[in-house]
Amino acid sequence: MLHSLSGRAETLMQARLLAELRDHGPLSRTELGERLDVSRTTIGAEVGRLTEIGLAQETGPAASRGGRRSTMVDLADDIRFVGIAIGASRLEVGVTDGRLAVLATEQVVCDIRQGPDVVLGTAMAAARRLLDDADVAQPMGVGVGVPGPVDFSRGAPVAPPLMPGWDGYPVRDTVGRELGCPAVLDNDVNLMALGEQHAGVARHARDFLFVKMGTGIGCGVVVGGALYRGVNGCAGDVGHMQVRGDGRRCVCGNLDCLEAYAGGSALAVDAAAAAADGRSPELAALLAERGRLTAEDVGVAAARGDLVATTLMRECGQRVGEVVAGLVSFFNPGLIVIGGRVSGLGHALLAEIRGAAYQRSLPLATGNLPIVLSDLPDHGGVVGGARLVSQDVLASPVPRRS
């Protein structure tokens, strides 16, 4: 018989309660008791303590289910998290409530190659504007994503390609100090995977992959509901897996990396070549119109029926599908979500990815395997950042300064 909770058991119980409220709240005391498999008395006591320290609140009577009427419980409605998604050429800062609904965001064009002082300065300014506008004195935590490998325990990028000046820079501690709250740093793809898990198509998936197709290509790996980072924090680096090719050299120095063919940069280069040598009239027209071509222009030209653009898009999808097939064989996930800017090329691209992946994988592994586009085109990184730091903050509930 459990007479009283030890300190550690109580912390664990409170953490689970807060996570339930974040992901499924508001909930009645009765529902909380059912979800945590403890008595309503215990729930009442814990909710009382969490209310005292400013993390939870009671919001009135629950709808009757017969019997004694229960009370609704929610996270304190003044809890705020900050998510910061730093990309290669732009960054997004957002403020969320305790349940990670995005209340306000700001996107800023900002080249990561300007280095951490400029980029983080820009992000901090945006965060302060948003917090001031929302009258938030003190966010409960900030989660930051950067487009490169991260030493999660140190909170710093590690040898990130294409990010001069960022190697070893204490991003986590800098941002935490600036905003005066707990901070975490991870790579952008992991944040997007968490965002998808919290608010997107992966909401009920325990073992899934999130493949980000952007300037580069990366993969977030979720095992048993939690991010799997690998022993050095660089799991999911699928952009440099080898695909069939003609010996094209990648920026990493190796030959025939996926990214060298299917990354956004590679697509843009291929598109420019096709525009320049007259093979693609539509891409040439777009180039003349805009001065430069992006991966998205390949989709535009393909939609206008351009043969070369269509071929580029199909080959991109086939190569991604080839790698996805290998991941399916190795990892046997329950869901694969395709996201990122280049995934905006849409369902024709998705069809190629699926075709290649299903063809090469075991029927047992693909029988019930959905391969779908992200339905969180916006704010995925912001929600993921908020989610990541909320996991830390809610796992060790402490009284809030207020």
Added chain:
Amino acid sequence: MLHSLSGRAETLMQARLLAELRDHGPLSRTELGERLDVSRTTIGAEVGRLTEIGLAQETGPAASRGGRRSTMVDLADDIRFVGIAIGASRLEVGVTDGRLAVLATEQVVCDIRQGPDVVLGTAMAAARRLLDDADVAQPMGVGVGVPGPVDFSRGAPVAPPLMPGWDGYPVRDTVGRELGCPAVLDNDVNLMALGEQHAGVARHARDFLFVKMGTGIGCGVVVGGALYRGVNGCAGDVGHMQVRGDGRRCVCGNLDCLEAYAGGSALAVDAAAAAADGRSPELAALLAERGRLTAEDVGVAAARGDLVATTLMRECGQRVGEVVAGLVSFFNPGLIVIGGRVSGLGHALLAEIRGAAYQRSLPLATGNLPIVLSDLPDHGGVVGGARLVSQDVLASPVPRRS
């Protein structure tokens, strides 16, 4: 303050205590208290209960560390597990003690294509001989491995290629009924990975891969110390990942699967061709001597300086290394263990695997990544089977019939 353990908390404590004794025993009460982070009084009470139900025993005073002398605790010395490793052409049955030391084994040549009645009958007869010889009335559990995909929750093979008659056969329940004890079924590679984790080179690894090179090629995936099976139980099916090739068709129907070049069967076919057309004098001599060639003969001929055999072995290693490189990029493991019959080709093969894997992977992921040969050439599957069922049995301690 923790006054008393609830039933569930007590079960959990006992399970952790038993697992510590299995993996690190015998241990003094003091050491157990430190490992489990509880008081010596609590340990004393739990050891008393486990002794009563026949799972643990006290074995005398521990060596003095100063202060009050502690008592040594061990698993009951009459605990026995059975491990059964069924391969394509032979099977091994072994009996272990509670700490999974192999006490006796029997290997039997037995073709899996004879179907479950014959093969399981052979295995059961061997198990009974071993148990009778050792005077074991009642093993505590039996773990079985088969060379094909398994539905772990149903305890049956699922559409296993090259195993006619086994699809859906209730192997777990049949074996458990025959031996009168709890049983589990998994694929052979997962068992070998567990064996390596318990008694081999992966003993302290939390996130590692075990690549089995046998007739086929498969991979055991361990995440956070536990087997990762994927959502359909077919994670680690790396034999059908695509490699660079000349369009060779695999038994699975796809082109250029790893196994179609580097599996033991493929090597044997390549060796026979080189012997037949006169390219390889050493392989021809071995063929004349033995009547047929195996993958191991490639190693023998290579050791004698045969150029074609050496090339076959190197190409095998390069292709395995190519796939391993992809797994490193995706999974960022802390250790890769290469095992199975074909890995007996030895260090020259390993050098090729390493060369290809290190060349293609991120420095961050390979900086501290050992790629090593299994040091458990024998009994790995038996130990793994015993380990797998011991996890179940020790997790829910119940009084033993005796």
